[in-house]
Amino acid sequence: MRNKMAWITLAVSTALSCAMAESEWEYLDNGVVRIGVDKARGSGIGYFGESKTGRNLLNHFDEGRFIQQSYYGAPDGSFWNKKPWTYNPVQGGSWDGKKAATLAFRKTEQSLYAKIEPRNWSGGQRCPEAIMEQTLMLTGAVAKVTFKMSFTGKDQGKPRHQEMPAVFVDAALSNLVYYTDGKLIRRIPGWPNESGRTSEHWTAWLNQDDWGIGIYTPGTDGFTCYRFGTGATGSEASACSYIAPVRTFALKGGLVVEYDVFLTIGTLEEIERRFAEIKHDNG
Numbered sequence: 636m637r638n639k640m641a642w643i644t645l646a647v648s649t650a651l652s653c654a655m656a657e658s659e660w661e662y663l664d665n666g667v668v669r670i671g672v673d674k675a676r677g678s679g680i681g682y683f684g685e686s687k688t689g690r691n692l693l694n695h696f697d698e699g700r701f702i703q704q705s706y707y708g709a710p711d712g713s714f715w716n717k718k719p720w721t722y723n724p725v726q727g728g729s730w731d732g733k734k735a736a737t738l739a740f741r742k743t744e745q746s747l748y749a750k751i752e753p754r755n756w757s758g759g760q761r762c763p764e765a766i767m768e769q770t771l772m773l774t775g776a777v778a779k780v781t782f783k784m785s786f787t788g789k790d791q792g793k794p795r796h797q798e799m800p801a802v803f804v805d806a807a808l809s810n811l812v813y814y815t816d817g818k819l820i821r822r823i824p825g826w827p828n829e830s831g832r833t834s835e836h837w838t839a840w841l842n843q844d845d846w847g848i849g850i851y852t853p854g855t856d857g858f859t860c861y862r863f864g865t866g867a868t869g870s871e872a873s874a875c876s877y878i879a880p881v882r883t884f885a886l887k888g889g890l891v892v893e894y895d896v897f898l899t900i901g902t903l904e905e906i907e908r909r910f911a912e913i914k915h916d917n918g
Contacts, residue, residue, distance in 0.1 A: 657675060657734075658673050658675050658676070659673060659674040659675040660672070660673055660674070660681075660682070661674060661678075661740070661742055661747060662682065663742075663745075663746070663747055663771060663772075663773050664686050664773075665686070665773040665774075665775075666686050667685070667686055667773075667775055667776050668683065668684065668685055668686060668773060668776055668777075668778060668899075668900055669682065669683070669684055669685070669686050669689075670682060670683050670747075670771055670773065670778050670898075671683075672747060672749065672769075672771070673695065673701070673727075674737045674740055674749070675734055675737075676695075676698055676701070676727045676728055676734050676735060677698075677701075677703065677725075677726040677727045677728060677734070677735030677736070677737060677749075677751045677752075677753060677754075677767070678726070678737045678740065678747075678749035678751055678769060679695070679698075679701025679702065679703040679726050679727040679735075680693070680701055680702035680703065680769075680771070680780065681693055681695030681700075681701050681702075681870070682695075682870070683702070683778065683848065683898055683900070684900065685900055691805070691869075691870040692804055692805050692808065692847065692848045692900065693803060693804055693805065693848075693870060694803040694804055694805055694806070694869075694870055694871075694872065694875040694876075695803070695870055695871065696803075696871055696872065696873055696875065697727075697730070697732070698725070698727040698728030698729060698730070698732060698733075698734060698735070698754075699725060699727060699728075699730060699756065699801075699803075700727075700803040700875060701726065701727045701801070701803065702780070702800055702801070702802050702803070702896075702898070703725065703726035703727050703800055703801055704724075704725075704726045704753070704767050704769075704782050704784055704798075704800055704801075705723065705724070705725045705726065705756070705797075705798045705800065705801045705879075706723065706724055706765065706784065706786075706797055706798075706886055706892075707721050707722070707723050707791075707795045707796070707797060707886075708721055708722035708723070708791030708792070708795070708886045709721060709722055709791045709792040709793075710722075711755075711757075711758065713755065713757035713758035714757055715730050715756065715757040716730065720756065720757035720758075721757075721795075722755060722791055722886075723755060723756040723757060724753040724754070724755060724756075724762040724765035724767075724784075725753055725754060725755075725756045726751055726753050726767055726769075727753075727754075728753075728754045729754040729755065729756055729757070729758070729759040730756055730757060730759075731759060733754050733759045734754070735751055735752060735753045735754045736751065736752045736761070737749050737750070737751055738750045738751060738752055738766075745772060745773075746770060746771060746772045747769075747770070747771040748768070748769070748770045748771075749768070749769045750766065750767070750768050751766070751767040751768070751769065752766060752767075753765055753767055762788075764786060764787045764788030765784060765785075765786050765787075765788060765886075766784070766785050766787075767782070767783065767784045768781075768782070768783040768784075768785075769781070769782055769783075775909075776899050776900060776901060776905070776909065777897055777898070777899045777909055777913070778897070778898040778899070779895060779896075779897055780800075780895065780896045780897075780898065781893070781894075781895050781896075782800060782892075782893065782894055782895075782896065783891070783892065783893040784890075784891070784892045784893075785890075785891050786886050786887070786888065786889070786890040786891070786892075787888055787889070788886070788888060789888060790885070790886070790887045790888055791885060791886035791887070792885065793885060794883050794884050794885040795883065795884075795885065795886075796859065796881045796882075796883055797881065797882050797883065797884060797892075798859075798879035798880075798881065799852050799855050799879065799880040799881060799882050799894060799896075800852075800879065800880075800896060801877070801879045802850050802877065802878050802879060803875045803876070803877050804840045804847075804848055804875065804876045804877075804878075805868055805869060805870060805872075805875070805876070806862065806863075806864065806868045806872060806874035806875050806876050807842060807868040807869075808840035808841060808842055808847040808848065808876055809823055809840075809842070809862065809876060810822075810823060810840070810841045810842070810843070810845075810847075811823065811824055811831075811838060811839070811840060811841075811860055811876070811878065812838070812839045812840075812841050812845075812903060813831070813833040813835070813837065813838040813839065814833060814834055814835045815831075815832055815833060815834050816834050817834070823862065824860045824861050824862050824876075825861065825862060826861050826862060826863050827861055828859045828860070828861050829859070829860055829861060830857065830858070830859050830860075830881075831857070831858050831859075831860060832856050832857055832858070833856055833858060834856060835910070836851060836852060836853055836854065836855055836856055836880070836914075837849055837850060837851035837852075837897075837906070837910045838850055838858060838860075838878055838880075839903060839906050840876050840878065841903060844902075845902055845903040845904075846901065846902050846903075847900070848898065848899070848900055849897075849898065849899045849900075849901075849906035849909070849910060850878060850880070850896065850897075850898060851896065851897040851898075851899075851910045851913065852880040852894065852895075852896050852897075853894075853895060853897075853913075853914070853917065854894075855880040855881065855882055855894075857880070857881040857882075858878055858879060858880050858881055859878070859879050859881055860876075860877060860878040860879070861877050862874075862875070862876050862877070863875050863877065880896075897909075897910065897913055
């Protein structure tokens with residue numbers, strides 16, 4: 636029994652060591668909220684929570700599940716889990732676990748900056764023609780994320796819906812809340828994707844007490860969303876709640892995409908108020 640237990644302990648320790656080696660987390664924490672990225676997976680944002688609780692409200696089950704950049708082009712002959720897919724550079728990596736590369740990383744007391752070479756989601760190839768950048772800053776209970784993508788590849792044909800950005804959160808936050816033309820909408824999306832429109836350009840995933848995470852992409856009123864899976868919840872569970880603000884454009888050589896996203900944690904009232912202040916301050 637002692638030898639068997641020693642073997643189990645060694646196996647668990649080895650597994651944990653391997654998992655740690657495969658991840659490389661960096662954080663910003665201002666004493667109110669904490670945000671973290673995994674440098675080993677394209678510096679995708681996989682942690683956002685209150686400093687005092689240590690609870691992560693995001694989901695990072697695989698390379699596709701971060702708050703991250705993801706863009707869509709023309710069909711390229713690749714397959715995602717036996718399904719025909721398109722050219723799709725993703726910040727975190729590919730569906731079969733190939734990780735994107737963090738090319739440069741800078742951390743100060745106020746910010747995190749990363750430059751990333753993404754991977755094609757279905758084919759797994761490196762995408763040096765779609766270099767991505769990301770800058771994070773914290774102010775009070777709000778995180779500001781600036782995303783940028785410089786595309787030097789071949790034209791990808793017709794305009795397509797683009798995630799601005801992809802956002803995956805803990806499935807325990809099951810209620811999607813937003814405004815449409817002054818009316819507060821509450822819904823629990825299903826699977827697969829459902830669409831919607833938010834006239835205030837923000838949405839929130841909340842629990843039964845109207846507390847959770849808000850996502851605001853100024854200038855973006857359309858979105859796609861779903862809830863996937865059942866059972867266990869948490870940052871590494873297979874179940875998740877997903878939303879992506881959506882804009883429509885084509886990937887063409889020379890295109891530069893740059894935009895801001897704001898994240899916050901709190902009650903519905905707090906989320907509303909903070910985003911209204913940001914909108915007012917930014918004109």
